[in-house]
Amino acid sequence: MTKTCLTFRDLTLGYNSHPAIHHLDGTIRRGSLTAVVGANGSGKSTLMKGIVGVLKPMAGTVVRAPGVRAAYLPQQSELDRSFPARVVDLVSLGLWPRRGLLGRYTREDRDAVSQALMAVGLGGFEKRPIDTLSGGQLQRTLFARVLLQDADLILLDEPFNAVDTKTVGDLIALIKRWHGEERTILVVVHDLELVRQNFPETLLLARQPIAWGETKETLRPENLLRARRFHEAWEENAPWCEPDDHKHGGHAHDHGHDHHHGSGPRAA
Numbered sequence: 001m002t003k004t005c006l007t008f009r010d011l012t013l014g015y016n017s018h019p020a021i022h023h024l025d026g027t028i029r030r031g032s033l034t035a036v037v038g039a040n041g042s043g044k045s046t047l048m049k050g051i052v053g054v055l056k057p058m059a060g061t062v063v064r065a066p067g068v069r070a071a072y073l074p075q076q077s078e079l080d081r082s083f084p085a086r087v088v089d090l091v092s093l094g095l096w097p098r099r100g101l102l103g104r105y106t107r108e109d110r111d112a113v114s115q116a117l118m119a120v121g122l123g124g125f126e127k128r129p130i131d132t133l134s135g136g137q138l139q140r141t142l143f144a145r146v147l148l149q150d151a152d153l154i155l156l157d158e159p160f161n162a163v164d165t166k167t168v169g170d171l172i173a174l175i176k177r178w179h180g181e182e183r184t185i186l187v188v189v190h191d192l193e194l195v196r197q198n199f200p201e202t203l204l205l206a207r208q209p210i211a212w213g214e215t216k217e218t219l220r221p222e223n224l225l226r227a228r229r230f231h232e233a234w235e236e237n238a239p240w241c242e243p244d245d246h247k248h249g250g251h252a253h254d255h256g257h258d259h260h261h262g263s264g265p266r267a268a
């Protein structure tokens with residue numbers, strides 16, 4: 001079995017012909033636990049969407065190893081909470097890869113949902129309408145759905161936003177459990193202290209990879225400073241820069257090596 005879960009090759013992702021993240025080269029190892037960090041608008045959510053396939057690359061590729069099944073938890077702000085659903089309905093969606101959307105749920109499935117809810121500290125919440133949940137309870141519910149999906153690759157976009165310390169601790173414990181099961185996990189995180197304490201590897205983005213590898217190395221002050229400079233220098237409506245970039249030659253990314261090249265932002 002290949003040791004690589006994901007491969008990025010000169011990946012550019014964006015919207016309406018404007019790149020939001022560009023020139024990502026590198027690999028994500030199977031069984032790795034990686035934090036994705038960067039300023040607001042640095043391309044973290046865009047990368048998650050590109051990996052899961054809801055956003056098609058403008059250029060380059062993102063390749064999943066054969067047979068890798070992904071579970072994706074978008075930012076809470078992207079969820080429509082007004083949808084009239086109960087906790088059990090939301091969590092059961094995690095079973096659809098196995099049951100199909102219209103499949104009937106068995107007694108076993110219902111037990112699995114209850115167990116997943118217990119595992120996230122929401123035992124007995126099955127019938128609660130989702131619009132009555134607190135932010136932390138909703139996040140726990142979504143983690144229960146991920147649990148049921150039993151995916152090889154887990155993508156979590158800002159799962160710790162607006163949740164209290166106890167919930168953060170519980171969710172981190174679940175992530176560590178998944179890591180122990182050798183699933184591959186990428187998590188968008190804003191709290192760098194949380195990253196330092198819990199994530200072995202980090203990808204630092206500022207519309208392009210600034211540093212990527214062991215967390216301690218990646219989060220060195222000089223990398224954080226460079227990320228800030230790159231981010232501030234980015235021209236929001238920059239055109240797609242591939243032709244210009246190719247004039248400047250390759251941009252292979254090696255894990256653990258700082259990497260950048262300044263064809264997108266106005267200054268570096």
Ligand SMILES: Nc1ncnc2c1ncn2[C@@H]1O[C@H](COP(=O)(O)OP(=O)(O)OP(=O)(O)O)[C@@H](O)[C@H]1O
Binds near residue numbers: 016043
């Ligand atoms: N649907 C969209 N249409 C057009 N532009 C978008 C869209 N989604 C994101 N963008 C732009 O792409 C850039 C990267 O956004 P993205 O959401 O990936 O950043 P982020 O790092 O996840 O930010 P945050 O920390 O604020 O969530 C931003 O300039 C954003 O305005």
